[in-house]
Amino acid sequence: MQPCSESIREAAKRLLLEKRVDAVIGFRKGTVPFMNEPFLARTPEQAGQLVWDGNCAINLANYLPKRTGSVAIAAKGCDSRSIVIHLLENQIRREQLYVLGIPCQGMTDKRRIADRLNGRQVLQAEETGGKVRVSGRDFEQSFERADLLQENCAICTHKNPVLYDELLGQPVEEQQIDRYVEIGKIESMPPEQRRLYFDELVQPCIRCYACRNACPACYCPTCFVDESKPQWLGKTTDPTDTRTFHFLRAFHVAGRCTDCGSCERACPVGIKVRLFTMKLEKQVKELYGYEAGVTQDERPPLDAFRPDDPEPFLG
Amino acid sequence: MNNPYLPYPVRIDSVITETEDRNLKTFKLVFLNAEDEKKFAYTPGQFGILSVAGLGEIPIGIATSPTEQGFIKFTVNKVGKVTSHLHNMKAGEIMGVRGPMGNWYPWDLLEGKNVVIIGGGFAFTTLRSSIVYMIDPKNRSRFGKIDVVYGARSEGLLLYKDELAEWEKRSDINMHITVDSSSDPNWKYNVGFVPAVTRQKAPSAENAYAMICGPPIMIKFTLPVLTELGFPPERIISSLEMRMKCGIGICGRCNIGTEYVCKDGPVFTLEQLAGLPVEY
Amino acid sequence: MPDIYYTAKENFAGVIERLMGRYRVYAPVKEDRCHGFAPLRSAAEADLGFSNTRLSPKGLFHPQAERMFEYSLAKDDPQAGIVKEAQKDFSPRVVLGVRPCDAKAFDLDDANFNTETIKDPWWVRRRETTTMIGLACDSPCSTCFCTSMGSGPYDTAGLDVLLVDAGEGYAAEVLSEKGKNTLEVTSGWSPVTSAILPLTHKKKAAEQSIGIAFDPAAIAKKPMLELYNSPTWEEVQFACINCGACTFVCPTCWCFDIQDEVCGDKGERLRLWDSCMFPLFTLHGSGHNPRSQKTQRVRQRFMHKLKYYQDKYNSGPACVGCGRCVQACPVNIDIRQVGRQMVSQGCSCPA
């Protein structure tokens, strides 16, 4: 994947020198293994700091709403779909944007690596070909990259950007896969067990709102959490309040979520919050045949209707 | 251990609607326990935290002066959850008050000095407290000339109208009441914005302190006028507002740089503010 | 009586059990993927083989949500609307296995909660009734930088006893009267008369394994407004998504909100962790917000920790170098990097 850093830097420098854009949104090398920092390069010199590797999971479309001026953005498949959602929802204008499309082989999940290492600290990590080599104070180990992918990446069906002005690298092969195996497992639980499952799932939540804020689709000026007249939910980690938060957060992105996994990656306590959004994604696909951000020709499903929409809620 | 978060229970003695838009009401509160009133010994410029059980707390400047005994008053603008509820409360109902909080106008420095008070809109509450305090027979001799410029958008939006009229009659205080505009042919005071009226009345800066409280836009345009009149920054005193929760410098939200507005303020001189980030 | 005691590891479960007979004991317990402080139900639950807990132990003193007061809102209740203290359990307790960095955080937070004039009653009571038994840190994380923040893996600040893993057993250094009393009731400790030399080596080794992050004293020396107006914040803030992860995991972030909650005709006043990262934190009722921009909020967090605190209390920074914010930040904003930028700001050479 190393060559891609080069091509992003090159493209960014060119765009900035030509004054085609005011800035380029990408990543710069992180300070700890398996992390990169979203970065805004404003000058050709700063563009030299841009990198691309398997730790660029955070959805950069999150930095677009309300932006002024023109900007280039590095976009993987999921980012590009979120950009489409932003365009549909008028959060940014197409003419402001220059999309550097990046075919994506999936991003690594630092939690999965930690699980494999039993508490040993990674001090250095290196990606070469299909392998990830990690080393710490007194160990060195190599993993298959494919085994370390974020869960959303492992089941991704839109690795290639759906929208771009320039494609960096060759398109990668898309996989045919059942995305909803895990959701199916939960659906098949008896209702009581399902309730307990979700109670336990959100129990560690500290209400830091990292999941909400990492989400490109969450840009309401005042979030329902902060509304006070009336106040819809309490602000403690009380179980009912926490469940209300996670339910409504997911519902707000129904039909707009591109399963980029930023929410789950951002969660400091490791809650699998995608289990909420994935179910909605599945429903939207089944009922309305819609996939978020794949096309600009169709409104998001909750902003549209058909006369013969199904009514499974009746009766 | 004395719990600084625990409000003293008070009874609403009366509620007065101050302005014609009905957005400002003055609540006269009486302590349920007489000893609490002693604990709530305050100085003009300080604020209290009003507590409404079930709704929350709000920081509000104390509108009464310690020279008035037996009750305290707060003038409250209706903006949010707590204030909206408070506006629907009636005499006889129970609520709470914590405080007094913060610092106060520097009365020791003001001793023997002329005082120019400039207020706008509903930010007149602690200035009212200060005026009542200074013109009290026991205190009046401690201060020199008192000039008051007080403006509101219209006559109906002036606070404490009865008292303003009384002060107008007194000879030991120069009142300059103004409204932005008036359609009332019988309006006998000034018309014009506070900065303009201040310039026109030109209270002398000699041996004088200015105390200024009002909306940011008024302060912004009045400060240059005061400088023109010769007030140095250390003799211009202002009181700041900030979102607050604890009121005692612990909860962490009301800081401007190193200073907590609730504990180290709300009263600052312009000189002090110049050394702090402009984040208020 | 000497200041250092020793017990074999095989006796340690017994020590914990005896502690549990006298105190409420909190210790690191293995959760799903990480450790967290929890009240022990059995000695076996305590797991001292952890790098550090995911959340700091600050919640044991300043809980994420705390019932401050309660009141009745019943129409026929003559006491309705009168806010009253809530009953709490302040019986003596022991917090076992606190890392030295986290323990130092309590000393730093005391400057806020326990001052000459104003004392936070819940914080102060809990501090008084709690014995802190620390555990020296022999394998610091890559994100640790305690030594730069005036602490260290064997720091004794904020502790009553410091345990050191001595291989076959634990050495316990008694640091206060409270610590001494606590060890006495547990028995099973034998006094150590001479200094244990290998432990001094271990301490040095642990300290040396931690790199220097930045020099907070250099930040203290810079004028506040120069740092405040620095262009560096524009770069630092870009990635920030304004979640509260850094502040909630931080052992020294004490800011809180006060909220009333009503359930039927009973109500309570709660205080909950709040975060300077949230726009609501400073939003006035009028709609004005002195820190409406992300840059302002990000700057506030770092300035508060590394500059305002130092200036206000004439001490070191309000950071103990535990590295949790570095680990928890979804977008890799690294306080060590920010600190370096603050130090180098205004200097012509790059840091």
Place this chain on the structure above:
Amino acid sequence: MSDWEPKIIAFLCNWCSYGAADLAGVSRLQYPPNIRIIRVPCSGRINPKFILAAFRHGVDGVWVSGCHPGDCHYIEGNLYARRKFALLKSQLEYTGIVEPGRLHFSWISSAEGTIFAEMARRVVGSVVAAGPAQHFIKKQAEVA
């Protein structure tokens, strides 16, 4: 438990289902009195927050009813609502917040007083069968 009566909130649209409730009333049709009606301008006005708020406050069931699709006073309000309801109901049941039988939707025109009374009986019967709600009621916060 024997004297337990379910509390049910019905969100009825102003133009159709509220009219139907009115008609049922003036026609003296009998239906159980467990339903508390909240009139909304359109079923499209229903926000998931409302339904969660009702359950949080301890109701045992929620019933939402609007005009028949195609008959919306605002032309398409209920057509948008329809998609929202489909996702909402499945998601509430999926996450276990609402057990089956507690949340009901219907389309009832202002001429359908009898259908309204009949649906009311069905909703109450179904909520009775589900029993008193227990799991999603906001109680005193579990805090230190």
